[in-house]
Amino acid sequence: MTNLSENTVTVGAAPLRADQVLAASQRCVAVRLDPSPEFRARIERGAAFLDRLLAEDGAIYGVTTGYGDSCTVAIPSELVPELPQHLYTFHGCGLGRWLTPEETRAVLITRLNSLAQGFSGVSWELLVQIETLLAEDILPKIPAEGSVGASGDLTPLSYVAAALCGEREVWVKGEFRPTAEVFAERGIRPLRLRPKEGLAIMNGTAVMTALACLALARAEYLAQLSTRMTSLACLALDGNANHFDETLFSVKPHVGMQRVAARIRGDLASGRPPRNENRIQDRYSIRCAPHVIGVLEDALPFLRTTIENELNSANDNPIIDPDGEKVLHGGHFYGGHIAFAMDSLKNLVANLADLMDRQMALLADARFNQGLPANLSGATGPRAAINHGLKALQIALSAWTAEALKGTMPASVFSRSTECHNQDKVSMGTIAARDCLRVLELTEQVAVGLLVAVRQGLALRRARRSVALTETLAAFAAGLEELIPFIDEDRALDGELRALLNALRARQWKLYD
Numbered sequence: 001m002t003n004l005s006e007n008t009v010t011v012g013a014a015p016l017r018a019d020q021v022l023a024a025s026q027r028c029v030a031v032r033l034d035p036s037p038e039f040r041a042r043i044e045r046g047a048a049f050l051d052r053l054l055a056e057d058g059a060i061y062g063v064t065t066g067y068g069d070s071c072t073v074a075i076p077s078e079l080v081p082e083l084p085q086h087l088y089t090f091h092g093c094g095l096g097r098w099l100t101p102e103e104t105r106a107v108l109i110t111r112l113n114s115l116a117q118g119f120s121g122v123s124w125e126l127l128v129q130i131e132t133l134l135a136e137d138i139l140p141k142i143p144a145e146g147s148v149g150a151s152g153d154l155t156p157l158s159y160v161a162a163a164l165c166g167e168r169e170v171w172v173k174g175e176f177r178p179t180a181e182v183f184a185e186r187g188i189r190p191l192r193l194r195p196k197e198g199l200a201i202m203n204g205t206a207v208m209t210a211l212a213c214l215a216l217a218r219a220e221y222l223a224q225l226s227t228r229m230t231s232l233a234c235l236a237l238d239g240n241a242n243h244f245d246e247t248l249f250s251v252k253p254h255v256g257m258q259r260v261a262a263r264i265r266g267d268l269a270s271g272r273p274p275r276n277e278n279r280i281q282d283r284y285s286i287r288c289a290p291h292v293i294g295v296l297e298d299a300l301p302f303l304r305t306t307i308e309n310e311l312n313s314a315n316d317n318p319i320i321d322p323d324g325e326k327v328l329h330g331g332h333f334y335g336g337h338i339a340f341a342m343d344s345l346k347n348l349v350a351n352l353a354d355l356m357d358r359q360m361a362l363l364a365d366a367r368f369n370q371g372l373p374a375n376l377s378g379a380t381g382p383r384a385a386i387n388h389g390l391k392a393l394q395i396a397l398s399a400w401t402a403e404a405l406k407g408t409m410p411a412s413v414f415s416r417s418t419e420c421h422n423q424d425k426v427s428m429g430t431i432a433a434r435d436c437l438r439v440l441e442l443t444e445q446v447a448v449g450l451l452v453a454v455r456q457g458l459a460l461r462r463a464r465r466s467v468a469l470t471e472t473l474a475a476f477a478a479g480l481e482e483l484i485p486f487i488d489e490d491r492a493l494d495g496e497l498r499a500l501l502n503a504l505r506a507r508q509w510k511l512y513d
Contacts, residue, residue, distance in 0.1 A: 008032055011109065011131075012039045012116040015312040018304060021213040024134070025106040031134045033116070033127055046121040049322040050196055054080070060327055061318050063195040084198030085165070091158035091202065092168070094143030099156070099207075101171055104139040106210035111160065111201065114315055120200040121320035129164050129191045138163075138182055139171040142207070144434055148418055149427035152316065152333035153207035156430070161201040166190025196320070203316040205335045211433035212307045212338050212345075216300070218440045219349050222447060223296045224511040225504065226352050227260050228476060229450050230289040231267035233359045234282070235467055236457030238370040241268040243287045257294025263512050264290065267473050283368070285358035292355045296348040306341045335429025339412035342432035346439040350404045353443040356450045357401040363457045364394045371464065376456045378488035387490050390453055397449045404442040407435050448500035455480040456487055476509065 009020045012034035023029045033039070053060055063083070064075050075083055099107065112130045115122050133139070140163035146155035162168040166180045167190075183190055193201075234241065242248075249261040281287060319328040366374040377389030411432035417424040458477060461467055469477060483503065484496055503509070 009109070010034050011113050015308070016109075016113045018213040018216050018308055018311065021106050021109055021210065021311065022217045024109045025102045025210075025214060027105070027137070031109050031112070031131065033112075033131050039116075040124055042118040043116070043122070043124050043127060045322040046118060046320045047123045047194065049325060050121045050194075050320060053327070054195060060196065061329055063199075080195055084161075084193035084195065087198035087202065088158040088161035088165070088167075088193075091155045092162065094146035094155045094159065096143050096145030099142040099144055101137075101139055103211060103214065104142055104171065105134065105137075106214055107142065107156075107160065107206050108134050108139075110210040110213070110311060111157065111204065111206035113311060114204055114206060114313060115200060117312070117314040119314035119319045119321065120316050121196045121322075122200045123194055123197065126164070126191060126193075126197055126201075129188075130160075132188060133163070136186055136188070137172070138179075138186070138188075140164075140179075141169040141171060141176055147207060147430040148416060148423065149205070149208060149335040149339060149429035149431070150331070150333055150425075151419075151423055152202065152204040152335070153430055154202050156207045157202040157204065160206075161193065161198055164191045164201070165193060200316050203333045205310055205313075205315045205333060205338060205429065208335050208338045208342070208429040208433045209307065209310045211430070211437060212342055213311065215342065215345060215433065215436045215440060216304060216307060218444070218505075219296065219345055220300055221504070221507055221511075222349060222352055222440070222443060223260075223293050223300070224263075225447055225509070226293055226356055227263050227289070228267065228509075228511055229356065229447070229454050230286065230293075230359065231264050231473060232454035232458055232477065233363060233450075234264070234268065234286055235469070235473075236369075236372070236454055236461050237282070237286065237362060238461065239282045239286050240280075241265070243282060244268070244290065249290070254294055254298055256297025256300070257290050260290040260293045260297055267470060269470050283358075283362060285355055285362060289355060289359075292351055296352065299344065299348055303341045303345055306337050310335075310337055335427035336412070339427045339429035339432045342429065342436040343410040343412050346432070346436040347408045349436070349439050349443050350401075350408045353401045353404040353439075353446045356443075356446045357397050360394055360397045360446075360450050360453050363453045364390055369457070372457060372460050376453060376460060376487075378456065378460065378486055379490075380488075383489070387488075389487060389490075390456065393449050393452060393493060397446050400442045400445045400449070404439045404446070407439045407442070409435075411435055444501060444504055445497070448497050448504055451480060451500055452484055452487075452493065452496070455484045459486055479509065 008030045009024055010032055024031050108130055140159045142156045142159045147153040159168060163170055163179050166183045168179055169176045170179045170182055172182050244261045244265045249258045315332040317330055317333050362368045364375050375389035375391040377387050379387035411428040414428055415426050
């Protein structure tokens, strides 16, 4: 695979990574098909094999038969060319929000990579058309809702198929426009889908897998940010740095947890807070932070492997084996692995929200914050009576956390029998992925609220006594001070919170190696 530093991701040359999907979704890299003759020949062998089967009157599911429970319906030979158009047409019933441009690019490269495995029986021209959409940044207008995750992401991916054929609407430069109009302006010829190509585009896990790739990166960054904020919260609360002792953590060998403890230990190295004379142990949200964050850290490698295995799979039906000259009917469109990964990830991320919410509650409460003012108000003198500091922000964090926790109900256990009981056990993987993104969104909101609190709390602590900071922590704290002015008089914080959210999602802060 071409290195990311070369600003190109080459599909078909080697397995794709989740971080490459992320980079392509943000237009940090270009996407191109492997230009080697060997790769093109591999793709064309599948299409040629299907052509031979059709010429020999072979019965092929979804090519010479109807779809799903209609597989017993034989399609007259003269109508076979029309069948793919009917597939994407009758699936045009999606609702809900539209996938964002970033999400849509991720879907396109994910589907392209699956078809590039060479087991879908598609033409070279189809792959080139998807490559063209990515290169021109012409993005199908895809509704987020309507998939049960098997037989793949049929309804949302029908909007990809239709766009490739010059139908429906696309995002172009921030607005929706008719696809046919945009194609005419750019000199792009609408695709005429060959037999099996409608199924190949739609009958797969591209939407849920693309969203999973994006979710993975956001969760990884949140784990690091919550670690850094635990260090700052420990200082602001006059906490005990010995809770993160290396020997202490050596006796419980969870690698991710140990890594989190080591990061906090490094943050606090030259500014070890004294042990509070009246309290030997800090409360759990400080003392046990490595144990909470560490579960996510330990799970991330497994989740990454699971998601990337799906990313690099042929996941439509039937599978076309041109070398063995076989048409293999199976269920690779079933998104169970992604469903499990997303149900698991949203649980782990929501636990970060809960941890940060508890840290916020400690910082705001004068009974527990070791001498800081109630609600971290910076007002003094008579004006202190009318200023309320972070009282409302603490309430908001509680609301966002509660909603994140509510969103952890696993989607994968809510399988529904659909399509005349042909699809009688389905994965719900796309719903799980959307749920995970919502939990991530809420947890990021909790995180930026806590950023305001730790910035304010540390400033108030340093006004009371000297606090030695490591160079790394001092630089991070100084950066926060530039973004978040000290709060002495009450002010609306929503604008600052939105700016912080943008900074978080742009991964503005370099955290840990």
